[in-house]
Amino acid sequence: MEKGLTDIFRDKIQKEIRIEPKDWMPEKYRQTLIRQISQHAHSEIVGMLPEGNWITRAPTLRRKAILIAKVQDEAGHGLYLYSAAETLGITRDEMYDQLHSGKAKYSSIFNYPTLTWADIGAIGWLVDGAAIMNQVPLCRSSFGPYARAMVRVCKEESFHQRQGFEILLTLGKGSPEQRRMAQDALNRWWWPSIMMFGPKDDESPNTIQSMQWKIKRFTNDELRQKFIDVCAEQVKLLGLVIPDKDLTWNEATGHYDFGPINWDEFWQVIKGNGPCNKERLETRKKAWEEGAWVREAASAYAEKIERKKALLVY
Amino acid sequence: MHNKTLIDYTLHLADNALIIGHRNSEWCGHGPVLEQDIAISNIALDLIGQARNFYQYAATVSGNGATEDTLAYLRDAIDFKNILLVELPNGDWAQTILKQFFFSTYQYFLYQQLQNSKDAQLAAIAEKALKEVTYHVRWSSEWVIRLGDGTLESKNRMLRAIDEIWSYTGEMFLAASYELQGIREEYAVDLSEIQKNWVQKITSVCIEATLPLPADTWMQSGGKEGKHTEYLGFILADMQFLQRAYPDADW
Amino acid sequence: MSSQPKQEWPLWEIFIRSKQGLDHKHVGSLHAADAQMAIENARDVYTRRMEGISIWAVESKYIHASNPSDAESLYDPANDKAYRHPTFYTLPDEVKHM
Numbered sequence: 001m002e003k004g005l006t007d008i009f010r011d012k013i014q015k016e017i018r019i020e021p022k023d024w025m026p027e028k029y030r031q032t033l034i035r036q037i038s039q040h041a042h043s044e045i046v047g048m049l050p051e052g053n054w055i056t057r058a059p060t061l062r063r064k065a066i067l068i069a070k071v072q073d074e075a076g077h078g079l080y081l082y083s084a085a086e087t088l089g090i091t092r093d094e095m096y097d098q099l100h101s102g103k104a105k106y107s108s109i110f111n112y113p114t115l116t117w118a119d120i121g122a123i124g125w126l127v128d129g130a131a132i133m134n135q136v137p138l139c140r141s142s143f144g145p146y147a148r149a150m151v152r153v154c155k156e157e158s159f160h161q162r163q164g165f166e167i168l169l170t171l172g173k174g175s176p177e178q179r180r181m182a183q184d185a186l187n188r189w190w191w192p193s194i195m196m197f198g199p200k201d202d203e204s205p206n207t208i209q210s211m212q213w214k215i216k217r218f219t220n221d222e223l224r225q226k227f228i229d230v231c232a233e234q235v236k237l238l239g240l241v242i243p244d245k246d247l248t249w250n251e252a253t254g255h256y257d258f259g260p261i262n263w264d265e266f267w268q269v270i271k272g273n274g275p276c277n278k279e280r281l282e283t284r285k286k287a288w289e290e291g292a293w294v295r296e297a298a299s300a301y302a303e304k305i306e307r308k309k310a311l312l313v314y
Numbered sequence: 315m316h317n318k319t320l321i322d323y324t325l326h327l328a329d330n331a332l333i334i335g336h337r338n339s340e341w342c343g344h345g346p347v348l349e350q351d352i353a354i355s356n357i358a359l360d361l362i363g364q365a366r367n368f369y370q371y372a373a374t375v376s377g378n379g380a381t382e383d384t385l386a387y388l389r390d391a392i393d394f395k396n397i398l399l400v401e402l403p404n405g406d407w408a409q410t411i412l413k414q415f416f417f418s419t420y421q422y423f424l425y426q427q428l429q430n431s432k433d434a435q436l437a438a439i440a441e442k443a444l445k446e447v448t449y450h451v452r453w454s455s456e457w458v459i460r461l462g463d464g465t466l467e468s469k470n471r472m473l474r475a476i477d478e479i480w481s482y483t484g485e486m487f488l489a490a491s492y493e494l495q496g497i498r499e500e501y502a503v504d505l506s507e508i509q510k511n512w513v514q515k516i517t518s519v520c521i522e523a524t525l526p527l528p529a530d531t532w533m534q535s536g537g538k539e540g541k542h543t544e545y546l547g548f549i550l551a552d553m554q555f556l557q558r559a560y561p562d563a564d565w
Numbered sequence: 566m567s568s569q570p571k572q573e574w575p576l577w578e579i580f581i582r583s584k585q586g587l588d589h590k591h592v593g594s595l596h597a598a599d600a601q602m603a604i605e606n607a608r609d610v611y612t613r614r615m616e617g618i619s620i621w622a623v624e625s626k627y628i629h630a631s632n633p634s635d636a637e638s639l640y641d642p643a644n645d646k647a648y649r650h651p652t653f654y655t656l657p658d659e660v661k662h663m
Contacts, residue, residue, distance in 0.1 A: 022630060022632065045348070048342065048343035049343050052342050052343035052344075055339045055340075055342055056336060056339065056340060056549075056552045056553060057552050057553065057555050057556060058556075059387075059556035059557055059563075059565035060383045060387070060557075060565050061332075061362060061365070061366050061369070061382050061383060061386055062366075063565055064339075064362060065359060065362050065363065065366070068339050068342060068355055068358055068359050068362070069355075069359060069613075071342050071343060071355070072342060072351075072352055072355040072356070072359070072613070073613070075342075075343070075348055075351050075352045075355070076352060076610055076613065078348060079348050079349065079352070079595060079610060080593055082348070083576075083593055083594040083595065086576065086594070091573060092573060092596065093573045117556055117565070148593075149593070152593070156614070167565075170564055170565060173564075174563055174564055175560065175563055177560060177563075178560065178563055283343075283344070286344075287343070287344040287345065287346070290346070290406070291345065291346025291347055291407070292346075293465070293467050293468060293471070294346035294347070294350075294407045294461070294468070295346060295347055295573070295574065295598075296464070296465055296467075296468075297460060297461050297464025297465045297467070297468030298460050298464065298574065298598035298599075298602070299572070299574060299598050300464045300465045300468075301459070301460040301461075301463055301464040301598070301599075302598040302599040302602075304463065305599065347574070347596065348596075349595055349596060349597065349602075349606040349609070349610060350606075352606075352609045352610055352613075353605070353606065353609045356609050356613070449608075452605075453605060456601065456602070456605075460598070
């Protein structure tokens with residue numbers, strides 16, 4: 001029997017038929033998805049914080065409105081993703097517990113600080129750019145609810161990268177102080193963005209299985225190279241310099257070569273030693289704990305109303 | 315001469331919307347539950363949008379190269395004309411909700427009348443904003459009821475919020491000099507008219523929320539004429555930092 | 566203050582009619598304490614870009630789903646009934662507007 005189910009499952013994957021929540025699936029597939037989708041959701045939620053920092057300091061009313069809308073979109077994306085994960089039999093509260101206890105990870109990029117306004121531009125251009133590159137293939141993920149959530153996310157995400165690029169473009173054309181600000185932001189965000197694609201393929205143990213299951217469509221290194229190729233061209237329009245002296249066009253490969261990535265830093269930040277790991281997690285925990293009485297009150301009131309309705313019926 | 319009072323009145327409306335929108339936006343990323351984080355950010359966006367409409371109009375009337383941003387970012391606290399209520403710190407969710415409820419209800423009745431303003435532009439802005447504010451009143455009054463009639467803790471927090479905020483409600487209906495002039499010229503709203511409606515709405519929601527309202531107390535005022543709490547200076551220090559640090563830059 | 570609420574707000578499935586004359590379509594889910602809040606949350610979460618004009622919220626526990634393993638008995642029979650589909654009928658090209 002079990003064999004039969006596995007075959008049906010494999011067959012669906014092969015034929016690009018989406019797996020839906022009530023379909024039989026291997027336990028490991030379910031667990032891998034829960035881990036990946038919840039990490040993705042956590043990244044959206046924690047990702048609200050570094051940019052949220054600048055909402056009260058945005059330099060014009062237009063920028064302020066755009067930034068609020070953007071950070072709010074991220075809350076929405078987190079919500080879509082938590083919902084997708086919930087179809088696999090885990091609750092949002094359980095996922096929060098995993099985040100707050102440090103058991104679940106989120107994208108390390110959000111453990112870096114936003115120091116100047118230009119960081120909002122750099123995050124939009126690079127971090128959202130890298131995220132989009134990761135996410136577009138996920139719209140074809142083999143798990144239906146995940147794929148559908150990603151379609152919605154990608155549709156909404158398209159303005160995020162544009163607003164970031166526009167910020168940097170404006171700064172690039174601005175005063176010497178503004179250009180310095182923009183270059184400094186690029187210097188700090190470039191390498192962490194490159195690391196967002198995850199470890200090198202030969203050090204990414206889950207990649208092969210995830211590719212077979214069509215949860216993942218491209219390897220980390222493939223996506224990383226694609227991102228670098230795109231950015232190396234776009235940066236020319238900004239009049240800024242990517243902080244990698246080895247970045248050169250390679251005629252033979254048709255790609256840009258790039259310098260060595262500091263993987264030690266990557267693993268340190270994942271381990272919790274990034275500049276803002278503690279602060280980000282504390283902020284999330286604080287919001288959650290301070291909201292407990294609000295959530296309880298709303299539940300209590302809803303129950304009260306239900307009881308009153310029941311009394312009216314009988 | 316007329317212009318000066320019209321500008322002041324428009325700035326007063328703009329400042330109210332901006333400062334409370336700014337306060338709401340402080341919740342973005344820190345709300346008690348994801349869905350409500352999104353809800354309050356939406357309200358922040360509505361209010362900042364309203365502020366921009368009023369500032370843009372004030373800038374047009376002012377001329378002299380004024381823009382929505384010079385008005386929002388280059389005036390000092392003594393030039394801001396918002397009521398004190400909107401600059402109070404967010405406190406907990408109870409205080410934020412109560413502030414929003416008092417203010418949105420005020421805005422609702424105010425904009426309703428402002429739609430009939432002799433000034434076509436103010437009337438148009440009010441008409442558009444009224445749809446948004448109708449939702450803000452609904453959202454915030456439901457939360458007042460939920461928290462007032464929820465748990466013992468939520469009730470106590472609401473009682474404390476009323477205690478903290480009530481004395482800032484009187485200023486809403488205390489006409490500033492530019493409002494009196496505007497009423498005479500029929501572009502501003504007569505506040506004594508809307509006060510009755512406001513009291514009625516607040517009372518009925520608070521009864522449903524099982525929350526007693528205080529008897530008459532001393533009311534704080536001054537914001538409309540530029541005499542603010544200490545909080546406003548800190549809001550502006552944050553908000554205006556970049557414009558002040560890099561004068562004349564484009565963003 | 567108890568750090569862990571007894572239970573989280575229930576999950577709701579959200580259906581939105583994007584245009585008068587169209588069906589309500591499932592757009593996703595969210596958490597809310599009651600139906601009223603579910604509809605308002607849906608407005609804030611799923612119509613931030615004016616995507617809808619009518620919202621349905623159904624508590625997820627009241628959704629009854631067919632079992633995927635029954636799919637063959639439920640839907641395959643319809644597969645044979647090609648005559649239900651308009652393209653089953655070959656008409657001369659001269660027939661327009663049908």
